[in-house]
Amino acid sequence: MKESVLKRMKDLPSSHLLGAGTPMCAGCGGLEALHEIYDQVGAKSVFVNAAGCMTLLATYPFTPFRGSWLYTAMASAPAGAQGVRDALDILIDSGRLPPDEDLATVVLTGDGAAYGMGLSATSGAIERGLDFLYICYDNEGYANTGQQASAATPHGAQTSTTTLGYAGYKKDLFGIWAAHRPTYVATVIGAEPLDLARKVQKAMSLAGPRLILALAPCPTGWDFDPQYTADVGRLAVQTGIWPLKEYVGGEVVHTKAPKQRLPVEEYLRLQGRYAHLFEAGGQAGLIDEIQARVDAYWDGVER
Amino acid sequence: MYRIRFHGRGGQGMKTASRILGSAFFRAGYEVQDAPRYGAERRGAPIFAYVRAAREPINERGVIAEPDLVIVADESLVGIAAAGVCQGLSERSVLLINSHEDVATWTHRLNLAGPVLVLPAREAVADRAELPFAGTACAGAAAVLVGVIPRDGLEAAVREELGSLPQQVIDQNVAVALHAYDEMRDHAGLVREAPTRSAKDYEPPAWLEPVFEDARHSAPAIHAAATSVQVRTGLWRTLRPVIDYDRCNKCWWVCSTFCPDSCISVTDDGVPEIDYDHCKGCMICVAKCPPHAIGAIPETDARDAALTGEPS
Ligand SMILES: Cc1ncc(C[n+]2csc(CCOP(=O)(O)OP(=O)(O)O)c2C)c(N)n1
Ligand code: SF4
Numbered sequence: 164m165k166e167s168v169l170k171r172m173k174d175l176p177s178s179h180l181l182g183a184g185t186p187m188c189a190g191c192g193g194l195e196a197l198h199e200i201y202d203q204v205g206a207k208s209v210f211v212n213a214a215g216c217m218t219l220l221a222t223y224p225f226t227p228f229r230g231s232w233l234y235t236a237m238a239s240a241p242a243g244a245q246g247v248r249d250a251l252d253i254l255i256d257s258g259r260l261p262p263d264e265d266l267a268t269v270v271l272t273g274d275g276a277a278y279g280m281g282l283s284a285t286s287g288a289i290e291r292g293l294d295f296l297y298i299c300y301d302n303e304g305y306a307n308t309g310q311q312a313s314a315a316t317p318h319g320a321q322t323s324t325t326t327l328g329y330a331g332y333k334k335d336l337f338g339i340w341a342a343h344r345p346t347y348v349a350t351v352i353g354a355e356p357l358d359l360a361r362k363v364q365k366a367m368s369l370a371g372p373r374l375i376l377a378l379a380p381c382p383t384g385w386d387f388d389p390q391y392t393a394d395v396g397r398l399a400v401q402t403g404i405w406p407l408k409e410y411v412g413g414e415v416v417h418t419k420a421p422k423q424r425l426p427v428e429e430y431l432r433l434q435g436r437y438a439h440l441f442e443a444g445g446q447a448g449l450i451d452e453i454q455a456r457v458d459a460y461w462d463g464v465e466r
Numbered sequence: 467m468y469r470i471r472f473h474g475r476g477g478q479g480m481k482t483a484s485r486i487l488g489s490a491f492f493r494a495g496y497e498v499q500d501a502p503r504y505g506a507e508r509r510g511a512p513i514f515a516y517v518r519a520a521r522e523p524i525n526e527r528g529v530i531a532e533p534d535l536v537i538v539a540d541e542s543l544v545g546i547a548a549a550g551v552c553q554g555l556s557e558r559s560v561l562l563i564n565s566h567e568d569v570a571t572w573t574h575r576l577n578l579a580g581p582v583l584v585l586p587a588r589e590a591v592a593d594r595a596e597l598p599f600a601g602t603a604c605a606g607a608a609a610v611l612v613g614v615i616p617r618d619g620l621e622a623a624v625r626e627e628l629g630s631l632p633q634q635v636i637d638q639n640v641a642v643a644l645h646a647y648d649e650m651r652d653h654a655g656l657v658r659e660a661p662t663r664s665a666k667d668y669e670p671p672a673w674l675e676p677v678f679e680d681a682r683h684s685a686p687a688i689h690a691a692a693t694s695v696q697v698r699t700g701l702w703r704t705l706r707p708v709i710d711y712d713r714c715n716k717c718w719w720v721c722s723t724f725c726p727d728s729c730i731s732v733t734d735d736g737v738p739e740i741d742y743d744h745c746k747g748c749m750i751c752v753a754k755c756p757p758h759a760i761g762a763i764p765e766t767d768a769r770d771a772a773l774t775g776e777p778s
């Protein structure tokens with residue numbers, strides 16, 4: 164494994180590969196992460212994209228990608244990636260494609276596909292040891308269709324299907340992937356670009372199933388002013404709500420664990436989807452519950 | 467039949483405006499059709515919604531080509547040809563613009579055959595949280611201009627359509643809608659119905675002509691890289707980030723990395739440059755720049771400055 168050559172912020176690229184002019188919302192946190200990720204993945208790649216906001220990236224005849232892109236049904240992106248990988252391998256084995264023209268096989272989906280509809284196809288692909296990078300931008304809901312709740316929606320958050328707050332709990336996709344013993348799993352966020360770039364670089368230097376799971380603050384679905392996308396992201400890390408970590412070689416390591424965690428309230432307060440927690444006579448007990456769950460997580464890490 | 471189009475940007479409540487007006491018509495005994503026009507684009511992009519209302523069943527479908535009333539929630543859209551604000555306006559169509567400028571200015575600027583009205587806009591758009599009210603205000607103004615919707619019918623429609631929101635937000639929206647209704651009262655009934663046309667007179671728009679294509683065309687491949695730069699998402703912007711190069715400390719990475727749209731690149735000398743053809747005006751760079759070297763100005767001011775040759 165190659166150790167990262169990214170030592171400091173100034174090592175980050177100053178011009179970017181992903182094209183401007185996409186139909187994503189102004190201030191989209193998913194696009195913020197993707198444009199940072201794409202600088203590391205590069206143009207020698209095939210993106211296999213399941214239905215979601217980012218399907219709109221490539222709307223004929225426009226694409227922001229410099230390499231290939233193809234679209235699959237929501238549940239099937241990892242199966243699509245298997246086909247692409249197999250085709251590339253066959254072309255190379257039969258001498259029809261020079262090995263140095265090989266392409267990285269990349270899956271790009273939202274949380275609706277990654278945590279829910281596509282999980283079976285994902286599990287199968289990891290089990291088969293498929294050599295692919297899975298990028299999930301997690302905006303904690305079915306954003307493209309109007310932010311309905313998904314298996315990634317956090318407890319208490321309002322969505323268009325849970326107007327009183329989501330009763331369930333966010334699924335632990337990092338843990339589900341790690342339980343499959345794949346090559347690499349990491350959480351990232353666009354608001355921590357150096358940590359993100361190092362992890363994507365590491366993932367790109369490895370073979371086998373790899374996940375980059377990016378929390379994607381979504382101004383439209385989470386209801387905050389788009390200028391705060393990076394601030395909401397930074398607070399997700401500093402409150403401990405979004406632990407930055409990686410799984411490699413059977414071990415989980417936390418990168419950028421907050422030294423002094425901020426109260427979760429500071430993260431929740433910026434977002435309209437939690438406004439009901441702050442109303443007079445509202446559900447203040449929920450804030451305490453969310454805080455207690457975050458504390459319990461970090462107690463487990465620090466022990 | 468009344469044919470009404472609302473123009474705004476994704477996020478300004480145009481769909482809600484059309485629903486409120488539709489419900490208000492329905493309560494007044496009309497058959498109603500209301501629909502937003504969704505493109506692939508989203509928050510900030512030009513969008514429109516439309517309403518048809520008639521005493522008899524409505525057989526017309528699709529986008530309204532010959533409107534009796536066009537309402538523009540965001541004045542910056544008028545100059546954008548792609549937004550199609552002025553499409554189909556005739557001497558009998560009323561154009562209502564939510565604007566800081568007056569009727570004389572708009573009349574002179576647009577030189578239209580039909581009447582132009584202005585709904586005085588609220589304070590400058592510095593606080594974008596205010597923008598959703600634009601939709602409710604437009605619905606309120608439309609309700610009085612058609613002359614057949616009573617004030618209490620409008621209020622009931624707002625309450626019905628916003629029913630799932632907190633009470634305080636509903637009350638604010640009702641106040642905004644009624645204020646616009648009262649403000650435009652002098653023009654009550656200015657918008658008049660146009661006759662319903664029979665299907666025989668209907669001309670399909672050219673793009674509906676289905677042409678048989680082979681698979682290469684119907685499942686097309688794109689053979690060039692980053693063609694998205696052909697799409698000028700800079701037209702979405704209502705606020706413009708402007709770099710004060712005296713304060714920029716050439717940190718190299720902050721604005722360029724955080725901009726989701728790859729709109730800020732850094733020259734070899736470490737100087738950031740904003741690509742205004744594509745910047746959507748999210749203002750993340752303004753929020754993140756460590757020495758606060760990036761400021762925000764309303765896009766309309768920037769365009770006016772460009773027209774009069776003043777530096778922005
Ligand atoms: C099987 C299937 N069900 C429903 C849809 C409709 N659909 C399109 S995008 C989308 C939301 C996907 O959510 P997510 O994967 O989180 O991506 P996001 O929209 O949040 O970017 C849905 C439900 C679909 N395309 N396919
Ligand atoms: S809905 Fe959210 S995730 Fe989807 S494009 Fe808009 S900001 Fe991005």
Ligand SMILES: [Mg+2]
Pocket residue numbers: 215273274275300301302303304305306307313
């Ligand atoms: Mg999602």
